[in-house]
Amino acid sequence: MPRVSPLEVYRNLPGTNCGECGEGTCMAFASALIERRKSYEDCKPLVTEPKYAEKLEKLIELVTPPVKEVVVGTGERACVLGGEEVMYRHELTFFNPTAVFIDVSDDMGEEELVKRAKAVEEFGMERMGQVLRLQGVAIRAKSGDDARFGEAVLAVAESTSLPYMLCSTQPEMIEVGVEVAPERRPLIYAATSENVEEMGELGARYSLPVVASDASPQRLLEIVSRLRSAGVEDIVLDPGTAPPGRGLGRCLERMAALRRLAIERGQRLAGYPIMGTPMVAWLDEEDEVRAAVKECIIASAQLLRHADLLVLHSLEMFSLLPLLTLRQNIYTDPRVPIQVDAKLYEIGKPDEKSPVLLTTNFALTYYTVASDIEAGKVNCYLLVVDTEGLAVEPAMAGAKLTGSVVKEAIDTSGVAKKVRHRKLIIPGMAARISGEIEDVTGWKVIVGPVDSSRIPAFIQEKWSPNGDSGG
Numbered sequence: 111m112p113r114v115s116p117l118e119v120y121r122n123l124p125g126t127n128c129g130e131c132g133e134g135t136c137m138a139f140a141s142a143l144i145e146r147r148k149s150y151e152d153c154k155p156l157v158t159e160p161k162y163a164e165k166l167e168k169l170i171e172l173v174t175p176p177v178k179e180v181v182v183g184t185g186e187r188a189c190v191l192g193g194e195e196v197m198y199r200h201e202l203t204f205f206n207p208t209a210v211f212i213d214v215s216d217d218m219g220e221e222e223l224v225k226r227a228k229a230v231e232e233f234g235m236e237r238m239g240q241v242l243r244l245q246g247v248a249i250r251a252k253s254g255d256d257a258r259f260g261e262a263v264l265a266v267a268e269s270t271s272l273p274y275m276l277c278s279t280q281p282e283m284i285e286v287g288v289e290v291a292p293e294r295r296p297l298i299y300a301a302t303s304e305n306v307e308e309m310g311e312l313g314a315r316y317s318l319p320v321v322a323s324d325a326s327p328q329r330l331l332e333i334v335s336r337l338r339s340a341g342v343e344d345i346v347l348d349p350g351t352a353p354p355g356r357g358l359g360r361c362l363e364r365m366a367a368l369r370r371l372a373i374e375r376g377q378r379l380a381g382y383p384i385m386g387t388p389m390v391a392w393l394d395e396e397d398e399v400r401a402a403v404k405e406c407i408i409a410s411a412q413l414l415r416h417a418d419l420l421v422l423h424s425l426e427m428f429s430l431l432p433l434l435t436l437r438q439n440i441y442t443d444p445r446v447p448i449q450v451d452a453k454l455y456e457i458g459k460p461d462e463k464s465p466v467l468l469t470t471n472f473a474l475t476y477y478t479v480a481s482d483i484e485a486g487k488v489n490c491y492l493l494v495v496d497t498e499g500l501a502v503e504p505a506m507a508g509a510k511l512t513g514s515v516v517k518e519a520i521d522t523s524g525v526a527k528k529v530r531h532r533k534l535i536i537p538g539m540a541a542r543i544s545g546e547i548e549d550v551t552g553w554k555v556i557v558g559p560v561d562s563s564r565i566p567a568f569i570q571e572k573w574s575p576n577g578d579s580g581g
């Protein structure tokens with residue numbers, strides 16, 4: 111359930127239903143505000159007319175999420191951390207996917223460093239219609255040399271447009287890194303009990319986000335309080351990360367406790383994004399494959415315990431893929447199934463004799479079926495029906511996949527002009543509506559396999575565009 115109801119929000123709107131915000135009524139605008147499709151600034155009367163000043167103040171307080179949104183970087187690749195409203199995804203949705211940063215260090219040669227930063231920027235893997243990406247670079251000051259750190263920051267800033275974070279506990283080192291390009295809005299890592307005054311001064315002077323770091327929740331919140339007193343507005347919490355068998359469980363508990371404090375108790379000092387450093391897996395593991403796997407395990411566990419930012423070392427697909435897939439699953443809106451466009455897709459090089467297969471527009475169903483057909487090198491048409499993002503069985507149960515729906519898909523897709531036959535292969539799970547589809551569409555329906563991996567063999571054995579064969 112959302113933290114606030116549309117009615118509570120509505121009470122703090124002008125209530126004139128003027129439509130200036132693009133919504134038909136103030137109540138519709140209230141719902142859009144809660145779902146973050148609109149900002150309170152879109153209600154012009156509210157923000158411009160002095161008589162609504164009190165309502166405006168109350169509204170801002172109501173719609174501001176308990177976890178502050180913190181922006182790192184600028185431009186198209188800037189990433190937003192935090193901004194969450196609920197402990198669990200099913201209570202509403204999570205809004206800003208966990209950012210994944212990859213480390214580089216100033217003891218690398220420039221060529222190697224730039225190559226690694228570019229690899230982070232260019233990393234992309236398409237899954238279910240989305241490109242899974244990495245979000246930024248963590249530049250570690252390992253050399254102990256200010257000038258080398260400055261050069262490393264410059265190399266990253268000039269070679270990529272990605273957000274980056276500056277990693278050192280020495281304020282002088284961080285200042286050198288900040289001064290390279292403060293306008294790129296780097297994240298300062300990290301303020302500790304020892305350096306919080308200097309880091310706070312730097313963060314406030316350049317209006318930059320600062321990480322507060324301590325494994326003790328009490329000391330961590332003290333650092334946050336001191337950063338706020340210094341004038342730092344954007345803070346990220348680092349409650350420490352430990353490898354499995356050396357305190358990972360306690361670290362996950364600290365993360366969950368911080369988020370609970372923010373969301374359930376309204377504790378403002380805890381109301382900031384949380385980060386983890388799964389790259390600690392590399393500290394005592396010499397075998398690179400084992401280290402990368404361990405890092406992926408830590409990162410996945412932290413992602414599930416509310417981490418908004420993760421710093422990793424491995425750029426290997428075998429360790430990133432499970433993590434990014436998990437992130438994609440957690441950060442899709444549970445209220446809206448992931449969908450693909452409902453239309454006619456050509457797979458391979460189909461012609462007028464090629465089979466026409468039918469499936470639904472639930473993304474997971476579509477990509478499974480399409481990839482099975484592609485893998486089997488079948489040239490065909492895939493008619494994707496709009497079932498509002500439901501898979502075959504729930505679509506039939508909810509009357510979203512019916513003879514009439516299939517007829518509309520056939521009529522609007524133009525498939526009848528692409529093939530000379532009138533045969534439609536439907537999923538095995540839709541067998542019970544085969545007669546209905548035949549009656550409504552006039553097409554001969556062939557019931558295909560239940561499992562889409564069997565489609566290529568099914569086509570080879572049974573498909574013929576002529577006569578009654580193939581059914």
Ligand code: SF4
Pocket residue numbers: 123124125126127128129130131132133134135136139152153154155156
């Ligand atoms: S602009 Fe404001 S007052 Fe007008 S309809 Fe939208 S929410 Fe209501």
